Amino acid sequence: DAKTTQPNSMESNEEEPVHLPCNHSTISGTDYIHWYRQLPSQGPEYVIHGLTSNVNNRMASLAIAEDRKSSTLILHRATLRDAAVYYCILRAGGTSYGKLTFGQGTILTVHP
């Protein structure tokens, strides 16, 4: 599985934007970039995914570098409920079953 590198932790203030980086220099052409987050005492939840183009949904935006070797998850206005572990995951598009392999993730702390 292609590997991702994320900072161990990041901090933000409430109502400010948050940019969570992810490096994936060994990404292959068929790998999709997925983001999940895990709130305390809960299972992970899907946030967003993309292949080449930037993506927006109600939760966040995903900015993908032109060479696809890095990406950034953007939370436009952080709230206390966004405090969680954020996982950047490469999911192989060339296989039938798209295995989802979690790394260590980034612990996001949001200050009031």
Added chain:
Amino acid sequence: EAGVAQSPRYKIIEKRQSVAFWCNPISGHATLYWYQQILGQGPKLLIQFQNNGVVDDSQLPKDRFSAERLKGVDSTLKIQPAKLEDSAVYLCASSLASGVLGKLFFGSGTQLSVL
């Protein structure tokens, strides 16, 4: 829409005992996953089912762990005998589609403590 249901929420056992976890996925979801999450780590995939067939169990310790999915719906994960290092949260997830675009929906997990 009902989410992924798991039970029990907590379980405490002694080493060498056996334990079973139950998962009811979201209705209509053909793909079911069991993950193990040790404290401070990301979840690790143990087994993935497509309907009632196994498509990936490469990281399942088959000498002590077993899993089945009856009639392509509910699933059980069993550990026999348990070891201290099995203490973890066991997460069940399901997805409608099995491919790379299938979003996984996770349950809240079963927290296992082996003493």
